[in-house]
Amino acid sequence: MFQTFDPTTTPEQGPPRLAKLRGAMADQGLDGYIIPRADVHQGENVAPRDERLAWLTGFTGSAGFCIALNDIAGVFIDGRYRLQVRDQVADVFTPVNWPETKPGDWLKDQLTSGIIGFDSWLHTQHEIEQIEKALAGTDITLRPDPANLIDHIWDDQPPAPDGKTIIYPADLAGKTHDEKRSEVAQTLKDAGQNCAILTLPDSIAWLLNIRGSDIDRMPVVQAFAILRADETVDLFSNNSSLGDLTDHLGGDVRLHPITDFTDHLNQLTGTIRVDPKSAPLEVTRQVTKAQIAYDEDPCILPKACKTDAEITATREAHLRDGAAVVEFLAWLDRQDPETLTEIDVVKTLEGYRRATNALRDISFETISGTGPNGAIVHYRVTTQTNRQIRDGDLLLVDSGGQYIDGTTDITRTIAMGDPDEEPRRCFTRVLQGMITLSRVRFPKGLAGRDLDALARFPLWTAGLDFDHGTGHGVGVYLGVHEGPQRISRASEVPLKPGMILSNEPGYYRDGAFGIRIENLIVVQPAPELPGADDRQMLSFETLTYVPIDRNLIVTDMLDVNQRQWINDYHTDCLAKLGDRLSTDAKAWLTEATRPL
Incomplete structure (x- = not known):
C-alpha cells in the first residue's frame, strides 16, 4: 500500500530533543530558535530528511512551526490542527493559535x-520581514544562519531523496516545454528582467514537463532553477535520474549539481526576479552583484490556468x-458497519483505486475518521x-x-447505520453551502474571498462555521494543494478560466462527529x-462525480433549486459512471442516485 498506519512520532520524543536543542542554542548564544514545517522549497509535503x-x-500537520525559547516552546497551528496537536505534543510544548497570534x-x-536564530534556507523574505516589522523598536533581534541547529542535533537524520524522474507527455500538458519557456521568458523581457529564480519544485516540473518521485504524494523532483530571458534554464539538482532526460530537456536546459546553485547566484548580474513569498531568504543573501526585482514566481499563474x-x-x-470510489461505497454499503475499522476503510478504498491499474500514488494520506475522529480536520x-x-x-x-492525467481529491461523509437528527x-447545511458554490455565476475579476461566504451562509444562519478555507487550488498530476487560487477569506487572487479548485465546506463538533463534502471544480466562462x-461572467464546472449520501439529507431543508441540483448531479453520476462499474456497483449507484 501507499499508506501506512504506524505512528511516526510520539509525544515522549519531545522533551529530550527540546532539551538538546536548548543546549545547542546556548552554545550559539541564542535565546530562541524557529523551527518551520517547510523545507528549502517551501513545500507542504516534505521528505523524511526535512521533517524537523x-x-x-511530535506534531505531524502539514502547516505550522515552533519557536523554542529557554522557558517556553510554542507550537503554532491553524484551525485544522487544534485537536490534533493536543494528542501529538508533550506538555513541554504550548499550542498557539495561528494566524490569530x-x-x-x-x-x-x-x-x-x-x-x-533561524535557518535562512527555510524561511522566505516575506516571512522574516513580517516578524522583524512586529519586533521593530524592541531589543529582540533575528539572526539568520544557513546552518540548521536541528540538523546539528539530529543524529539519525535520513538522507536526501533521489527518486525516479519521468517525462510528462506534451499531449497531456497541452504545450511543449519549449513553448512554456518561451512564454514565461517573454514575461521577463516585458518586465525588463534578465532571469527569474525558481525555487518551487512544482513550478519547475510544470515548466520543463517533467515529474518526479522525490516526495511522497507529490510528483516532483527537488531542484532549483534559473530561467533566463533568452529562454534557457540552469537546473540544479542532485537527482541522479535527471541525466536520463537530456534528450527531452535539450541543449537549452543545462544540468548542474545543487551545490553549484549558490555560486551561480553569486555571479548573476542585471535585474533578477525573486518571489519574496516562496524563495528562501538565503537566495537573496547570496545575490551580491545583481539588482533584485521582487515579484511572483512567473510560473505560478500560467500553471494554475490549465490548458484545454x-x-x-x-x-x-x-x-x-x-x-x-463508487465501487468502494457499494462495498461499504454491503458490510455490517460494526465489523469495520477506520483502517479497513482506507485499505479497501486504496485497493479499488489500485485496481484501475492507473494509480501512481495517493494524492495525500487518506482521512478516514468515524465518530469523534471525524472532527479532527x-x-x-x-x-x-x-x-x-x-x-x-x-x-x-x-x-x-x-x-498521469490528473490529481483527484474528494470527500464524502457517510451515514453508518441510522444517525441522529442533529x-x-x-450535514444538510454543509450540503446547501456546497451546492450554492457549485451553482454560482460571478463577475470576472472576483477572488476567492468574494465567494467564500456563499458556502458558509447556511451554517452561519444556525450559528455554525468551520475553521478552514472553503477551497484550495489543485494541480494536474502535481500538488493536491496548489496556489495561487483559493476560495478563502484570505485569497485576493482573481479567479480565471482553467483554475481547478476544491469546493469543500464542513462542520466539526469536537468529541462527536465531523462533516465535509468535497468536489473539485474548474473555472470556466x-x-x-x-x-x-x-x-463577463464566470462559473464552475464540476469535475467530481460520486453520489452524496441521501440518508444524511433532510430534504425539507432544501429549496427547489437545491433539490434540483442534487437530482441533476446524481443523474449525471449515473450517466457518466454507469458503464465503468461492476454489475453490483452499478446496481448500487442506480439506487443511490434516485431523485429526492
Whole structure:
C-alpha cells in the first residue's frame, strides 16, 4: 500500500530533543530558535530528511512551526490542527493559535530582549520581514544562519531523496516545454528582467514537463532553477535520474549539481526576479552583484490556468477515480458497519483505486475518521488511534489519487447505520453551502474571498462555521494543494478560466462527529443568459462525480433549486459512471442516485 498506519512520532520524543536543542542554542548564544514545517522549497509535503518540526515536537500537520525559547516552546497551528496537536505534543510544548497570534507579537509577550536564530534556507523574505516589522523598536533581534541547529542535533537524520524522474507527455500538458519557456521568458523581457529564480519544485516540473518521485504524494523532483530571458534554464539538482532526460530537456536546459546553485547566484548580474513569498531568504543573501526585482514566481499563474488538454485529461482522471470510489461505497454499503475499522476503510478504498491499474500514488494520506475522529480536520489514522465503526456514526472519508492525467481529491461523509437528527441537519447545511458554490455565476475579476461566504451562509444562519478555507487550488498530476487560487477569506487572487479548485465546506463538533463534502471544480466562462447585460461572467464546472449520501439529507431543508441540483448531479453520476462499474456497483449507484 501507499499508506501506512504506524505512528511516526510520539509525544515522549519531545522533551529530550527540546532539551538538546536548548543546549545547542546556548552554545550559539541564542535565546530562541524557529523551527518551520517547510523545507528549502517551501513545500507542504516534505521528505523524511526535512521533517524537523515533527522530529522535535511530535506534531505531524502539514502547516505550522515552533519557536523554542529557554522557558517556553510554542507550537503554532491553524484551525485544522487544534485537536490534533493536543494528542501529538508533550506538555513541554504550548499550542498557539495561528494566524490569530502572530510570531512577532508572541515573541514580544515572552521576551524583553534576546536573539532568535533561524535557518535562512527555510524561511522566505516575506516571512522574516513580517516578524522583524512586529519586533521593530524592541531589543529582540533575528539572526539568520544557513546552518540548521536541528540538523546539528539530529543524529539519525535520513538522507536526501533521489527518486525516479519521468517525462510528462506534451499531449497531456497541452504545450511543449519549449513553448512554456518561451512564454514565461517573454514575461521577463516585458518586465525588463534578465532571469527569474525558481525555487518551487512544482513550478519547475510544470515548466520543463517533467515529474518526479522525490516526495511522497507529490510528483516532483527537488531542484532549483534559473530561467533566463533568452529562454534557457540552469537546473540544479542532485537527482541522479535527471541525466536520463537530456534528450527531452535539450541543449537549452543545462544540468548542474545543487551545490553549484549558490555560486551561480553569486555571479548573476542585471535585474533578477525573486518571489519574496516562496524563495528562501538565503537566495537573496547570496545575490551580491545583481539588482533584485521582487515579484511572483512567473510560473505560478500560467500553471494554475490549465490548458484545454489538461482539463480534458483531468476530466478522464476524475471519472476513473469516481468509478473506483463508487465501487468502494457499494462495498461499504454491503458490510455490517460494526465489523469495520477506520483502517479497513482506507485499505479497501486504496485497493479499488489500485485496481484501475492507473494509480501512481495517493494524492495525500487518506482521512478516514468515524465518530469523534471525524472532527479532527486532517486526521491520520494509525494503529494506535484506529477506531471501530459504530452504528449511528458518521464516517468522513477524504481521499484522492495521483494519475498521469490528473490529481483527484474528494470527500464524502457517510451515514453508518441510522444517525441522529442533529448530524443530519448539520450535514444538510454543509450540503446547501456546497451546492450554492457549485451553482454560482460571478463577475470576472472576483477572488476567492468574494465567494467564500456563499458556502458558509447556511451554517452561519444556525450559528455554525468551520475553521478552514472553503477551497484550495489543485494541480494536474502535481500538488493536491496548489496556489495561487483559493476560495478563502484570505485569497485576493482573481479567479480565471482553467483554475481547478476544491469546493469543500464542513462542520466539526469536537468529541462527536465531523462533516465535509468535497468536489473539485474548474473555472470556466459562464453560459450566456437571455437578456443578460454584457458583463463577463464566470462559473464552475464540476469535475467530481460520486453520489452524496441521501440518508444524511433532510430534504425539507432544501429549496427547489437545491433539490434540483442534487437530482441533476446524481443523474449525471449515473450517466457518466454507469458503464465503468461492476454489475453490483452499478446496481448500487442506480439506487443511490434516485431523485429526492
